[in-house]
Amino acid sequence: MGLVQENVRNFCIIAHIDHGKSTLADRILEFTGALSSREMEDQVLDSMDLERERGITIKLQAVRLQYKAKDGQTYTLNLIDTPGHVDFTYEVSRSLAACEGALLVVDAAQGIEAQTLANVYLALDNNLEIIPVINKIDLPSAEPERVKQEIEDVIGLDASDAILASAKSGLGIEDVLEAVVAKVPPPKGQVEEPLQCMIFDSFYDAYKGAISYVRVVHGQVKKGTKIKMMSTGRTFEVTEVGVFTPAPRQVEGLHAGEVGFIVASIKNVKDTRVGDTITDAERPAAEPLSGYRQVVPMVYCGLYPVETNQYEDLRDALDKLRLNDAALLYEPETSVALGFGFRCGFLGLLHMEIIQERLEREFDLDLITTAPSVIYRVNQTDGEVVMMDNPTKLPPVAKIESIEEPYVKASIMVPTDYVGAVMELCQEKRGTFTNMDYIASTRVMLTYDLPLAEIVFDFFDQLKSRTKGYASLDYELIGYRVSQLVKLDILLNSDLIDAFSVIIHKDKAYARGRALAAKLRTLIPRQMFEVPIQAVIGNKVIARETINAMRKNVLAKCYGGDISRKRKLLEKQKEGKKRMKQVGSVEIPQEAFMAVLAIDE
Numbered sequence: 001m002g003l004v005q006e007n008v009r010n011f012c013i014i015a016h017i018d019h020g021k022s023t024l025a026d027r028i029l030e031f032t033g034a035l036s037s038r039e040m041e042d043q044v045l046d047s048m049d050l051e052r053e054r055g056i057t058i059k060l061q062a063v064r065l066q067y068k069a070k071d072g073q074t075y076t077l078n079l080i081d082t083p084g085h086v087d088f089t090y091e092v093s094r095s096l097a098a099c100e101g102a103l104l105v106v107d108a109a110q111g112i113e114a115q116t117l118a119n120v121y122l123a124l125d126n127n128l129e130i131i132p133v134i135n136k137i138d139l140p141s142a143e144p145e146r147v148k149q150e151i152e153d154v155i156g157l158d159a160s161d162a163i164l165a166s167a168k169s170g171l172g173i174e175d176v177l178e179a180v181v182a183k184v185p186p187p188k189g190q191v192e193e194p195l196q197c198m199i200f201d202s203f204y205d206a207y208k209g210a211i212s213y214v215r216v217v218h219g220q221v222k223k224g225t226k227i228k229m230m231s232t233g234r235t236f237e238v239t240e241v242g243v244f245t246p247a248p249r250q251v252e253g254l255h256a257g258e259v260g261f262i263v264a265s266i267k268n269v270k271d272t273r274v275g276d277t278i279t280d281a282e283r284p285a286a287e288p289l290s291g292y293r294q295v296v297p298m299v300y301c302g303l304y305p306v307e308t309n310q311y312e313d314l315r316d317a318l319d320k321l322r323l324n325d326a327a328l329l330y331e332p333e334t335s336v337a338l339g340f341g342f343r344c345g346f347l348g349l350l351h352m353e354i355i356q357e358r359l360e361r362e363f364d365l366d367l368i369t370t371a372p373s374v375i376y377r378v379n380q381t382d383g384e385v386v387m388m389d390n391p392t393k394l395p396p397v398a399k400i401e402s403i404e405e406p407y408v409k410a411s412i413m414v415p416t417d418y419v420g421a422v423m424e425l426c427q428e429k430r431g432t433f434t435n436m437d438y439i440a441s442t443r444v445m446l447t448y449d450l451p452l453a454e455i456v457f458d459f460f461d462q463l464k465s466r467t468k469g470y471a472s473l474d475y476e477l478i479g480y481r482v483s484q485l486v487k488l489d490i491l492l493n494s495d496l497i498d499a500f501s502v503i504i505h506k507d508k509a510y511a512r513g514r515a516l517a518a519k520l521r522t523l524i525p526r527q528m529f530e531v532p533i534q535a536v537i538g539n540k541v542i543a544r545e546t547i548n549a550m551r552k553n554v555l556a557k558c559y560g561g562d563i564s565r566k567r568k569l570l571e572k573q574k575e576g577k578k579r580m581k582q583v584g585s586v587e588i589p590q591e592a593f594m595a596v597l598a599i600d601e
């Protein structure tokens with residue numbers, strides 16, 4: 001097998017979002033003849049519709065390519081795609097662990113960004129050979145020399161022979177492939193040893209069940225092998241092994257050092273957890289590969305159907321999405337205001353938005369989403385510690401000793417001109433300054449400890465708008481800290497609307513309560529009677545607004561008028577109704593539930 005492994009190269013592409021990772025991957029596929037240019041009309045590696053629309057990579061994939069190098073030999077290249085967004089860092093780290101090398105793509109006009117660095121550190125942790133590629137050199141604003149210098153200064157990599165490329169025009173692609181062959185080491189594993197494969201991604205196929213993308217580290221796997229998932233102990237029989245070229249193609253077997261997929265009539269992606277080790281059930285490895293961890297959702301929100309009769313449909317839709325997304329969590333919950341729905345857990349805000357959009361678009365559901373919340377740790381006076389993902393579940397004040405909230409270490413990279421703006425924002429968001437590093441002379445890396453809850457609100461949007469889009473952000477969880485937190489409730493017509501409740505820092509509660517009450521007054525239409533809106537903390541009312549009673553009946557002016565006009569009006573009202581939720585005695589439009597998020601302080 002030695003000879004085969006010698007000619008295998010497993011590599012991935014790491015980059016900040018939009019620096020051209022997918023475009024470069026497409027060019028590589030095209031160059032190696034895996035796809036004709038006609039097939040390249042759409043970017044291939046980003047396959048989901050939503051991904052294409054948002055221009056981001058959500059699911060990573062692996063493609064096997066044959067490349068005839070200038071040395072006359074043919075190499076098997078496995079290109080593993082990685083997601084570019086901070087929500088999916090764990091998936092990035094697993095796909096890196098499946099490789100020996102990484103192309104570090106940096107935009108020649110933008111230079112290094114926060115996620116470039118984050119990904120480079122992940123790659124270094126995994127001992128990957130890093131090949132710098134400076135992309136978009138066709139742009140008039142490209143400054144490859146400055147970017148080279150940045151790579152050397154900031155990352156400490158030798159960038160003197162960084163490849164200059166334009167994924168758009170196809171320039172430098174052969175140089176990239178030659179560098180992969182020359183610099184990325186071949187895989188080392190032993191075919192004779194017991195099987196150890198790492199799952200770096202999985203997806204659900206309606207006919208074949210859950211399919212695992214794997215890197216075989218030691219041993220071999222083929223059709224008929226009885227495999228065991230080392231984190232759960234569950235066993236399955238392999239029905240198919242194969243590779244993507246990018247079309248799926250069955251192969252005889254996968255051996256140490258190779259990358260491919262395994263099908264084994266697995267009903268649920270929960271059994272093919274990213275990071276888990278697959279071994280041979282009859283000759284198991286002594287230990288799993290290192291680095292596996294279970295992904296934990298960081299952000300929770302309630303999802304409720306606007307029409308109560310869509311509850312079952314919502315459950316079915318979540319079941320279906322979950323098949324393909326092991327990171328999505330949900331459990332039934334009931335809200336006094338909204339009825340039956342689900343509490344859902346997500347990796348981050350982007351993940352949450354993607355799931356919401358898919359539910360509405362692919363499953364045609366009308367949803368109400370409650371404000372996202374992080375998980376708080378409540379230390380009760382009786383000594384019990386409760387993890388709480390829903391503000392309505394907060395124990396009564398008398399039972400609370402203290403509340404802790406999750407904190408992140410945020411790294412923000414920004415041109416020096418905007419340092420003041422970023423510091424001001426971090427201050428407003430209760431951040432604690434920890435560090436500032438100059439990167440070249442024009443840019444700065446700021447580090448802050450920030451409450452995750454503040455990032456979850458509108459931090460990223462604010463950061464972008466206050467720096468004209470120049471700042472980039474990366475963050476990682478660093479633990480829990482005690483904070484002065486209170487629960488802010490909203491009463492409509494004296495009824496507590498649980499879906500509006502939020503946990504918030506004491507110092508911000510008054511401003512938020514006032515703003516929220518004022519906002520709701522503009523969003524909730526007049527009813528037949530006067531509706532008071534109150535923001536309360538505990539028993540204390542901190543803000544009050546009033547929605548005046550409706551004066552006219554819409555139909556009143558139609559009496560005696562022509563019938564079609566009347567019908568039109570009724571239709572219109574019905575349309576409007578669809579987006580309304582009857583809560584107690586008041587009708588609340590869908591936007592109101594998200595308004596909690598959109599308040600500027």
Ligand SMILES: Nc1nc2c(ncn2[C@@H]2O[C@H](COP(=O)(O)OP(=O)(O)OP(=O)(O)O)[C@@H](O)[C@H]2O)c(=O)[nH]1
Pocket residue numbers: 015016017018019020021022023024046055056057083084085135136137138139165166167168169
């Ligand atoms: N001018 C120019 N534009 C490029 C080049 N490479 C990529 N782009 C453009 O840059 C944008 C982002 O490219 P993508 O390949 O989607 O970026 P990405 O890094 O894959 O982004 P994610 O998949 O979201 O991580 C697209 O509009 C590309 O057309 C290049 O060499 N030159």
